[in-house]
Amino acid sequence: MDAATLDELRTLRARAYGPSADIDQDPAALQRLHELEARSSAPDAPASEEADLVVSAEPAPIQARPGETPVPRGAEDVLVSDEASSTEKEAAPARTRKPRRISGRSVALWTLSVVGAAALAAGLTYSLTAVSPVDATTGVTQIDTLEPDPFVELPSGWFGAGPSSVAFEYYGLTLFESAGGYSGYGTDCFSVVGSEQLPEPGADTNSWTMSGVIYSGCRAGAFPATVQFVVDSNAPQQLRDRFPADSALQFIFDGSRIGVFLAPGDS
Template sequence: MGSGRIPADGALEAELTALRARAYGVDADIDADPVALARLAELEELHAASAARAGQAPDGAESSSARDPARGERLGSPRRSRPWRGSRKAAFVAGAAIATGVALAVAGWMVWTAPRPDAVLQATEGRPSEQVLRLTDYARRQMVDKSTLRAFEPILGLEVWSARSGLGNDCLLVIEPVTDDLLAAGCVPAPAQPTVEIYNVPVAWMQTWTQELPTGSVLRFVRNGDTVEVWIYEGRPS
């Protein structure tokens, strides 16, 4: 506890200001320092008495009854409520919500504007015919396991099949049944997606699917999980 002596004005103000900062500032820590706490109470009393003698209210301080721990209130109580913290938290939450909304909007726009396949073929319960089994033999370089053949919905008269190879790769095959042709076959290891392409060139004019598209068109088949995506790129003859 101090001696009760009022120091020179400059020293009093400097010490009182420093102690008030420790008691009411953003990084208040005076609760853990009983000596400083007692000194603050003492200086507040001295400051209040000095101001009363001068006929003024004490500058920058509450009444001593609000600050004196001996009168039933804890000096460090201003730490219990700091509106600036709530405001900062609210601002942070609002900012995070806005950022999330913008991110979702951008993601939605990207999904909406992303290229989409012209058709998505679903798997069926179809069983491979003798023709399919025979044509699959032409994919011997891919080592297609015929016992794993799985049918998908047809498109433009074409049959689409998936399978596994003897090496464990995923395979995709496209068959033209009218001309009895295996048009494309490809196998790739996971997680790559099997992708094959067929071309509408003049020598293929007898194939049914070529009658639906201009010469130079390309059909791309991409195995995507339990579906096959079909991308159609129409040719532009000169």
């Protein structure tokens, strides 16, 4: 193997084993590396060709200095120091290693792991973004705030009313605080009835009946007690005179006052 071929072999090895190895991207160079390494490891190839040798630029033989051994190669004399020879022999096995190739199975497993990680990330992203916020009162306008009316008389025990229950009046409706055990489960419960359904003072509430509609609601944790309905023929006349048919009303009790909300598009 001549000097030019050795230089080519060194260059190819640097591309295969060096820190900036890129020979895997050049099939022709990789094939050439295999050919030259096969030639360099042939039985008739001088062992000195496996090391990085300093070739004299002069055609005449060069005398060896103390500690150096001349190694003949063809018509040239190459000087190799004892220390360099030892270093080159130790480094030779590393140079003769062939480029590592990634098996198809490893590539497939790596691809699956990347795809799986991407799918997991996509799933987590979807789970965090798929729940869109919903405002329970979107587009609803508060039109009134009701304060307790001290002149409303409610018989104790009537539809859950207690001795100290607060009451409110609103366009023919009576809204009053009621016991949770009657109108539902929770706290801050209240009921809504037509004012004409209220019993006379002193009436026996144990035998009282009513023909109208009654609504009720209770607080559940952070959710306030709420009653909502559509104004129809069952509503008191005062309420129908104030709001057109099919108007949607919502009443929210905060424990002391009641907010009245009207759905958009109604008047």
